[in-house]
Each structure stands twice: as C-alpha cells, then as structure tokens.
Amino acid sequence: NAGVTQTPKFQVLKTGQSMTLQCAQDMNHEYMSWYRQDPGMGLRLIHYSVGAGITDQGEVPNGYNVSRSTTEDFPLRLLSAAPSQTSVYFCASNSGTGAGGELFFGEGSRLTVL
Amino acid sequence: AQRVTQPEKLLSVFKGAPVELKCNYSYSGSPELFWYVQYSRQRLQLLLRHISRESIKGFTADLNKGETSFHLKKPFAQEEDSAMYYCALSLYNFNKFYFGSGTKLNVKP
Numbered sequence: 001n002a003g004v005t006q007t008p009k010f011q012v013l014k015t016g017q018s019m020t021l022q023c024a025q026d027m028n029h030e031y032m033s034w035y036r037q038d039p040g041m042g043l044r045l046i047h048y049s050v051g052a053g054i055t056d057q058g059e060v061p062n063g064y065n066v067s068r069s070t071t072e073d074f075p076l077r078l079l080s081a082a083p084s085q086t087s088v089y090f091c092a093s094n095s096g097t098g099a100g101g102e103l104f105f106g107e108g109s110r111l112t113v114l
Numbered sequence: 115a116q117r118v119t120q121p122e123k124l125l126s127v128f129k130g131a132p133v134e135l136k137c138n139y140s141y142s143g144s145p146e147l148f149w150y151v152q153y154s155r156q157r158l159q160l161l162l163r164h165i166s167r168e169s170i171k172g173f174t175a176d177l178n179k180g181e182t183s184f185h186l187k188k189p190f191a192q193e194e195d196s197a198m199y200y201c202a203l204s205l206y207n208f209n210k211f212y213f214g215s216g217t218k219l220n221v222k223p
Binding site: 031096101107 | 118120123146148150157158159160163200202204209210211212213214215216
C-alpha cells in the first residue's frame with residue numbers, strides 16, 4: 001500500500017521556469033491538498049480539492065495551478081518559478097468526515113528556485 | 115480567519131521530565147483540533163485528535179474552549195519523542211486544515 005506518492009523528491013529550477021509536482025494516492029480519498037513548509041511558518045495550504053473536477057484556493061495560491069481530473073491524481077503546477085517559491089511541498093489526502101479527518105502525507109518535494 | 119499559534123519554536127527538556135507544547139487557536143465556530151508529528155526522516159503523521167479523546171505514546175491533549183487552547187502534554191518525556199510537532203485546526207468537514215508554525219521538541223538524555 002503506497003499511500004501518497006510525490007515526485008520528484010528534489011528539484012532545482014531557474015527563475016521563470018515551469019514545472020509540475022506530481023501527487024498520487026491509492027486510498028480512494030476524496031480530499032487532496034497541497035501545502036508548503038517554510039521555516040518558522042509551518043505548513044500553509046496552497047490549493048485543495050474535494051473531489052474529481054473540484055478545486056479551490058487555500059491560503060497561498062498565487063503562482064500555482066492545480067487540476068483534479070481523477071480521484072487518484074492532484075498535480076501542482078508552478079507556472080513561472082520565483083525564488084520565493086523555494087520551499088518543501090507536501091501533498092496530503094484524507095477521506096473527510098468518515099475517518100475523523102486524518103491527513104495522510106507524502107514524503108515531500110524539496111524545490112529550490114535560483 | 116482561522117489561526118493557530120504555537121508560541122515556542124524550540125523546547126528542550128531532559129528525559130523523564132514533563133513536557134507541554136502549547137497551541138492556541140482563533141476560530142469563531144467549533145473547530146476540530148489535531149496534533150501532527152514529524153520524526154527525523156519520516157513523513158508527517160497524525161499523533162492525536164481531540165474528537166477521539168485518546169492518548170498516543172503517552173501524549174494527551176485537552177481542548178479548552180474557554181482559553182481556545184489545545185496544549186499537548188506528556189508526563190515523562192523520552193528521547194524518541196524528539197521531533198517537530200504541529201498543531202492543526204480543521205473545519206467541520208475536514209477539507210481544509212490550518213497548521214501552526216511548529217515546535218521542535220528536543221529531549222536530552
């Protein structure tokens with residue numbers, strides 16, 4: 001049981017480049033979300049999805065796009081990378097109210113923008 | 115707006131000493147509160163949630179609505195408790211979580 005899988009684990013980009021962080025879960029969870037983790041600021045919600053075809057913005061959505069074409073996948077796109085987007089990114093999924101809301105996290109993707 | 119505050123960035127205690135990690139929240143409704151933990155080189159994982167009223171690895175947390183707090187406590191800290199701890203608040207339907215800035219717990223031998 002893989003749980004939540006994120007790729008890549010590490011990435012270095014130049015300012016202005018675009019890339020996609022991949023996230024897949026095999027637990028048939030309705031809810032998926034992306035967070036960024038920065039020192040002293042904890043985890044901040046970027047975007048989230050409550051089901052296939054439905055996405056919404058979190059606390060810090062600027063510079064990021066998401067889509068949810070299937071239940072399993074929730075990619076995060078950086079359209080034009082900026083140094084301020086240097087961070088560790090976490091994908092998470094949960095099944096909603098039925099299981100008490102526990103979040104299951106991926107291993108994280110460390111992104112450096114030069 | 116929902117806010118979760120963890121006032122301590124770092125907490126160092128000796129093995130066997132009691133530990134309390136503070137968490138305060140601001141939310142106008144009835145929140146669901148959680149503690150998540152990240153051990154070195156491991157994924158973030160749920161430690162405990164207030165709705166379950168459980169004790170995990172000797173840790174407990176009580177929701178105090180009057181003080182809007184959800185402090186994490188353990189009477190006797192162990193070295194393996196050293197980790198990063200995050201307090202989190204969720205809306206009633208668990209589709210959005212708000213995390214505090216985290217407290218790094220260091221348990222010294």
